[in-house]
Amino acid sequence: MQESWVDFAERLGADLHLELAGTGGRRAALMRALREAIESGRLAPGTRLPPYRSLAADLSVARNTVADAYAELVAEGRLTARQGSGTRVAERVAPLPSRTRTPAPAPPRRPVHDLVQGRPDPSAFPRSAWLASARRALAAAPHDAFGPGDPQGRPELRQALAGYLARVRGVRTSPERIVVCSGTAHALRLLSAVLGGPWAVEAYGLPFHRGLLADAGVRTVPLDVDGEGADTSGLGGERAALLTPAHQFPTGGPLLPERRTAAVAWAGATDGVVVEDDYDGEFRYDRRPVGAVQGLAPEHVVYTGSVSKSLSPGLRIGWMALPARLVPAVVAAKGEREPYAGAVEQLTLADFLACGAYDRHVRRMRQRHRRRRDLLVSLLAERAPQVRVSGIAAGLHAVLDLPEGGERSVVKAAAWQGLAVEGLSDYRHPRWRGPVREGLVVGYATPPEHLYAGALDLLCRALPPAE
Structure with a gap:
């Protein structure tokens, strides 16, 4: 049975809508149509074009006409052709500006x-x-691991964590005083519901944490931060x-030892609570690990941690x-059917520990992070x-200090080069x-x-030149 034209086209490749119009013959019309589709963005970078035979059959033109058009557009840089990959639209082909409008400023590169x-490297x-x-x-x-579950968390994981x-x-706790959650943000949501407000927070910290406290109706009061951590003398x-x-x-x-002591003393004197976010305590490089504040006063400090960085x-x-007195209230706030931290993952982490x-x-x-940090430091020194x-x-x-007024321009210069990095003022x-x-906050694990x-290399290019 003779193969139909439709079967022939379907077997050979994907459809591509092109209108061949204008003077100069079929080859020139095809070249104009392909350029317009690429330059307008209708054919996105990386799009695979139909094979010669397929497009030639669709357009009722000779195969050599399509082959010549493809070859010329490859020479112009609009297309790429690789063995086994076919012919594709080249990466970063920018659309031409409209002839009837003032060209808009080009956006920074993605x-x-x-x-x-x-963001640790996944x-x-x-x-x-x-x-x-x-x-x-x-x-x-x-068998009970596959039932509704305990909102406090699997006992196997709480035992391993303790x-x-x-x-x-250096945390002083027991499995009965540990509550498993989905991360520090989840912990803060639960604690804000139990403790109320206001909360003191560090003048420099995660906006996301401040935002979720605000969403819970908790007002935050900033504490000064210097090279020795938060100034806890400002607690009231x-x-x-x-x-x-x-x-x-x-x-x-x-945090300076004297400031740790002051924070704990404040909590004891006012019945307040220190919420200790130990977000990367395992990763120390140049000195002995700094123990948790919780070890100084387990009844006045809530210690939070997660596997998000590790x-x-x-x-x-x-x-x-948690302090023993807070466990029932936090578990109640978490709820019987909370949708976080599945039992299988908890059991797996318990074994992993x-x-x-x-x-x-x-x-x-x-070791890996230290090598990366050392490369960053040595390259910046050079x-x-x-x-x-x-x-x-x-x-x-790491934090890269910049002169006043220099942060925004460096972040913008990095973005123009295709580098995502954040400013300290954020x-x-x-x-x-x-x-x-x-300054800049540079994540070297990502x-x-x-x-x-x-x-x-892009980071160094974005930084201001030495005077």
Whole structure:
């Protein structure tokens, strides 16, 4: 049976709508139609074009006409042709401006490199070790693990966390005083419902955390921040104080021992609560780990942590080590049918902690992050010696101090080069009226290994030249 024209076209390739019009013959008309489709953006970069035979059949033109048109557009840079990949629209082909309008300013390039803090490289997730723990956890899981669940969290995970946090962070707690949640943001939502407000917060901190407290009707009062952490002498009549004592976020300094003591004394004297966000306490490089404030006063400090920086934010697992008096209220606020932190993931993490895989992974990542940090520091010393780098004794980010008025221009220059990076002022409390700093918050854990050097090169290009 003879093959129909429709069957022939379907077998050969995808449809492409082109109107061949104008003078100069079929080849010139095809060239104009293809250029217009590419330059207008109708054919996006990377779009695969039909093979010669398919398009020639659709348009009722000779195969050589299509082949010649493709070849000329490849020579112009509008198309690319690779063996096994076909003919495609070239990347970053910009649309031509309208002839009847004033051209609009071209937008910054879409970020190709990412130095935004708080995003560990997802390719570093320990898949094999996690899978081994998941298999063991599922094999050993009791039947009740697949029921509605305890809003406080699986007892296996709370037991493993109590031992791990005591050993590694100096936290004084028990499984009965740990509540599993989906991360620090979830913990803050629960605590804001239980404690009420106002809260003292650091003058530089995560806007997202301030925002969720505001959404809960909690007013926040900024505390001054310097190289020794938050100035806790400014604590007064607040209900709670949200602090990052091990590694102030984002400026980087550890909380001075005297200020730790002052925070704990304030909580004891006012029946207040210190909420300790230990977001990256495992990652210290140049000094011994700074222990948790919670160890000084377990009945006045809520210790929060998660696996978002150490493993993956996608796991949605965090925890609170609570004063005994707050456990019932927090569990009640969490609810019987809360939709977070599934039982299988909790059981897997419990095994991951108990078998030592978590410790091994953290040590590997600590070495990797330190190498990345050292490369950042050495490259800046070579290419931008005028820029001071701070906050590098721990964590997954560094702060690059910039002169007054320089931050916005550097962030914009980086964006034009396809580099995503944030300014320090993005983290400043909107009601802070004290001393201010300008700079960049550079997350060095984020890019994949093969893109890291390129990201640092773009960063150095965006920085102001030495005077």
